[in-house]
Structure formats: structure tokens, C-alpha cells
Amino acid sequence: MGRPSPTIVMGIDPGSRITGYGIISVLGNHCRCLEYGAIRCYNRRLETPFAQRLKTIYHELRSVLRRHAPAVVAVESVFHAVNARSALQLGHARGVVLLAAAELEVPLFEYSPREVKKSISVSGRATKEEIQTMVRILLKLKEIPQPNDAADALAVALCHAFKGVASQRLEQQANLAR
Amino acid sequence: MGRPSPTIVMGIDPGSRITGYGIISVLGNHCRCLEYGAIRCYNRRLETPFAQRLKTIYHELRSVLRRHAPAVVAVESVFHAVNARSALQLGHARGVVLLAAAELEVPLFEYSPREVKKSISVSGRATKEEIQTMVRILLKLKEIPQPNDAADALAVALCHAFKGVASQRLEQQANLAR
Numbered sequence: 001m002g003r004p005s006p007t008i009v010m011g012i013d014p015g016s017r018i019t020g021y022g023i024i025s026v027l028g029n030h031c032r033c034l035e036y037g038a039i040r041c042y043n044r045r046l047e048t049p050f051a052q053r054l055k056t057i058y059h060e061l062r063s064v065l066r067r068h069a070p071a072v073v074a075v076e077s078v079f080h081a082v083n084a085r086s087a088l089q090l091g092h093a094r095g096v097v098l099l100a101a102a103e104l105e106v107p108l109f110e111y112s113p114r115e116v117k118k119s120i121s122v123s124g125r126a127t128k129e130e131i132q133t134m135v136r137i138l139l140k141l142k143e144i145p146q147p148n149d150a151a152d153a154l155a156v157a158l159c160h161a162f163k164g165v166a167s168q169r170l171e172q173q174a175n176l177a178r
Numbered sequence: 179m180g181r182p183s184p185t186i187v188m189g190i191d192p193g194s195r196i197t198g199y200g201i202i203s204v205l206g207n208h209c210r211c212l213e214y215g216a217i218r219c220y221n222r223r224l225e226t227p228f229a230q231r232l233k234t235i236y237h238e239l240r241s242v243l244r245r246h247a248p249a250v251v252a253v254e255s256v257f258h259a260v261n262a263r264s265a266l267q268l269g270h271a272r273g274v275v276l277l278a279a280a281e282l283e284v285p286l287f288e289y290s291p292r293e294v295k296k297s298i299s300v301s302g303r304a305t306k307e308e309i310q311t312m313v314r315i316l317l318k319l320k321e322i323p324q325p326n327d328a329a330d331a332l333a334v335a336l337c338h339a340f341k342g343v344a345s346q347r348l349e350q351q352a353n354l355a356r
Contacts, residue, residue, distance in 0.1 A: 051277065078266060087266040092276065102232065
């Protein structure tokens with residue numbers, strides 16, 4: 001039998017101005033950062049039309065998805081937004097993100113902000129800064145990934161990885177108990 | 179000189195369950211309905227995953243856009259939504275609609291619900307039913323297009339057509355006045 005191969009997980013933090021993404025490889029408990037970045041689709045001086053911004057998000061995400069061929073895409077679920085207007089804007093970007101994953105037939109997993117926090121820190125009430133620090137530590141990075149949207153995307157990817165590991169462990173324990 | 183050719187206008191009423199569309203040809207004051215319909219992407223029994231629904235909207239719209247090659251896509255602008263949750267859902271569908279138009283490089287125009295109402299009825303406060311009746315009358319249809327989403331989409335297409343006619347007239351008057 002060959003060595004088990006790592007699973008590639010892509011986390012995405014959608015936004016109508018900046019969409020962050022992070023790719024990690026997961027093998028058992030070990031997570032390694034392969035790439036992170038942000039798609040900036042807003043040019044303040046040129047006032048990019050909204051539909052063009054969505055096109056930028058869609059094409060750049062497709063190119064990252066093709067390059068890494070992740071087994072899974074993880075995004076944060078959103079239930080609360082500041083207001084209807086910002087929810088609508090976020091919805092546009094999120095719709096395009098979900099479409100990009102569906103088009104390339106990559107399974108999509110959604111995690112609530114609380115699940116993300118709980119999975120990579122001690123509590124579901126960690127601050128954004130604490131989460132970003134945990135991302136840096138867990139992925140053995142020298143610095144906190146910038147922009148914050150990229151760090152947030154890596155946090156969701158890590159959440160998926162740890163949830164997967166936890167459910168595998170439960171499965172193993174159940175098998176042993178039989 | 180040959181006869182002037184009609185302009186094809188496509189109106190779209192995005193929704194996460196039903197997306198209505200309507201295609202009209204416009205020549206001067208005359209508008210003719212070429213096709214209308216609705217993309218239903220929600221199956222109550224099968225509980226279609228949300229990303230799959232967006233994929234259905236995207237592909238079906240692309241196919242209609244390719245079939246009619248409209249010069250313009252018109253959609254209603256949204257500033258107010260019932261709540262943040264419904265705004266988020268609508269935003270997802272709308273994002274995919276805007277992307278489909280941008281991908282095929284069809285210029286997009288947005289009109290407020292008030293503009294749509296004012297352009298095809300006597301007031302900006304017409305009811306939904308009055309608007310649908312006006313769509314039937316203006317396009318010389320035997321019945322009000324069903325589902326309502328298709329009638330709403332045709333209303334936005336007519337709004338664009340009438341706005342265009344109005345601005346052309348102003349231009350002609352300005353030229354005559356010179």
C-alpha cells in the first residue's frame with residue numbers, strides 16, 4: 001500500500017470588494033498552507049461596474065480551483081447581516097462563489113462563524129484577531145496572512161479539516177467498539 | 179437605406195426559486211413579445227442544494243441569451259428587501275444573473291420598481307396586478323403571462339424600451355431646436 005495522499009481543501013471568504021481564499025493540504029492532523037490570496041475587484045478610481053466585479057471573482061476563482069483541484073470548498077454560512085443592503089451585496093458575490101464551485105463539481109461545505117471559531121480556538125467567542133493568530137500558528141506561518149479576508153478563508157478551510165478529522169476519529173472509535 | 183432593424187431587449191426578474199425572463203423586440207414605439215418563461219430551480223421534494231439551483235439559473239439564462247442575442251438586459255434594482263435573510267437569498271440569484279449577462283458581454287441596465295411602474299402605467303404606485311395587465315395590453319397578449327415572474331420580467335424589458343424611446347425623442351427635439 002502507498003502512503004495516503006493529502007486532501008486539498010479550499011476555504012473562501014466571499015465579499016463584493018475583496019474575496020479571500022486559502023488552500024491547505026490535510027493529512028491526518030497535519031495541515032499545510034499551499035496558497036492564500038485575495039481577489040480585489042473594486043477599483044475606487046474607476047468605479048468598476050458591479051457585474052464586471054462579479055465576473056472578476058468568478059474567473060479568478062475558477063483559475064485557483066483549476067490550479068489546485070481541491071476535493072472540497074468550504075465557506076462560512078451567513079444568517080445575519082448588518083442590514084438588507086449589505087446582505088444583498090454579499091449575496092451577489094457569494095452566489096458567484098457557489099456557482100464557481102458547482103460548475104467545477106467541487107463539493108461545498110458551509111460552516112457557521114461559531115463553528116469556525118470553536119474548531120480552531122478554545123471558544124466560540126474568540127475575536128477576529130485571535131482567530132487570525134490561530135491560523136498563523138496552526139499553519140506554521142511567519143506572519144498572519146494578509147489581507148484579513150485571506151486569513152478568514154484559511155480559518156474556514158481549517159475548520160473543515162478539523163471537523164473531518166473529528167468525524168473520522170469518531171468513526172474509528174465506533175469501529176473499535178463493535 | 180434598408181428598414182431599421184428592431185432592438186432585442188431581455189428583462190429578467192431574478193429569484194432563488196423562480197427566475198422570470200421575457201424577450202421583446204422594439205422598433206420605435208412598437209414592442210412585440212418574442213418569448214417569456216421562468217426558470218424553476220427548486221424542487222420541494224428533492225430539496226435541490228442551493229449551489230445547484232444557481233447553476234440551473236446560470237445555464238438556462240445563458241441558453242436564452244444565446245438564442246435571442248439581446249442588445250440589452252434589463253433588471254429591477256433592489257434597495258429594500260423584506261429582511262436580511264431574503265436579501266441574501268435574492269442576492270445569490272441576482273449575482274448569477276448579472277454574471278450571465280456580463281459573461282456574454284450584454285450591457286446591463288437597472289431600473290427601480292418605481293421607474294418600471296411609472297414607465298408602463300399612469301403612476302408609480304400601480305399594483306402588481308395593474309402592471310401585469312398593462313404588460314398584457316402593451317404586448318397585445320391574450321392572457322397575462324404566467325408565472326407572475328415572467329410578467330414582471332417583461333415589465334422591466336418594456337420599461338427599458340420606453341425609456342429608450344423617450345430619450346431618443348428628447349435627442350431628436352434637441353436636434354430640431356438647434
